[in-house]
Amino acid sequence: MPDETFIYPAEPVLVEYPHPVLRKKAAPVTVFDDALRRFCRQLFAVMELEKGVGLAAPQVAVSKRIFITEHTRRKGHEGEPDPRVWINPRIEDPDGETVFEEGCLSFPAIYSKVIRHNRFTAVWQDEFGEERRQVLDHAAGDFLAIVVQHELDHLDGKLFVDYLNDLQFNQIRKRLRELEDAYRKTTGRAGSVIRR
Numbered sequence: 001m002p003d004e005t006f007i008y009p010a011e012p013v014l015v016e017y018p019h020p021v022l023r024k025k026a027a028p029v030t031v032f033d034d035a036l037r038r039f040c041r042q043l044f045a046v047m048e049l050e051k052g053v054g055l056a057a058p059q060v061a062v063s064k065r066i067f068i069t070e071h072t073r074r075k076g077h078e079g080e081p082d083p084r085v086w087i088n089p090r091i092e093d094p095d096g097e098t099v100f101e102e103g104c105l106s107f108p109a110i111y112s113k114v115i116r117h118n119r120f121t122a123v124w125q126d127e128f129g130e131e132r133r134q135v136l137d138h139a140a141g142d143f144l145a146i147v148v149q150h151e152l153d154h155l156d157g158k159l160f161v162d163y164l165n166d167l168q169f170n171q172i173r174k175r176l177r178e179l180e181d182a183y184r185k186t187t188g189r190a191g192s193v194i195r196r
């Protein structure tokens with residue numbers, strides 16, 4: 001469907017693993033209009049309701065290259081609000097490694113440590129189509145560096161549990177099964193389950 005006729009949902013609702021939309025590669029945004037900006041505001045409402053620090057459009061079943069962040073909502077580290085919209089984002093010049101225990105609104109009650117780039121330049125467009133760039137450095141205190149990498153993965157159908165080693169995966173296996181069972185009960189479908 002061409003972007004011009006794309007209809008954002010009237011009321012975006014969070015989807016959970018193993019909904020297949022979470023595995024789709026999302027399409028670039030080409031139209032920066034009021035409908036897009038309204039959708040972004042709704043994403044913030046969903047994220048606040050779910051008490052997240054980031055939310056990607058595929059997590060409300062919209063396969064578009066959009067995510068939002070509010071890294072100052074991190075528990076115990078609250079600061080001045082800094083809500084951000086990231087459209088058609090990419091990472092340049094990744095450098096170093098860092099480890100952080102991540103969670104995901106689409107994987108309730110699952111947490112595990114993931115290895116990420118420590119430092120990189122984020123390049124993206126805001127909700128008006130304006131290009132933005134910022135260097136993010138986790139070791140220098142940018143929690144946002146973790147959030148951006150996690151959310152960017154969502155736009156390529158990649159999920160934080162994909163990074164886990166066998167030991168880590170075994171620790172969350174039971175919880176994944178519970179989510180798979182719940183999805184099957186409500187939809188009658190298996191969804192995109194992880195076989196490992």
Ligand SMILES: [Zn+2]
Binds near residue numbers: 103104105151
């Ligand atoms: Zn996530």
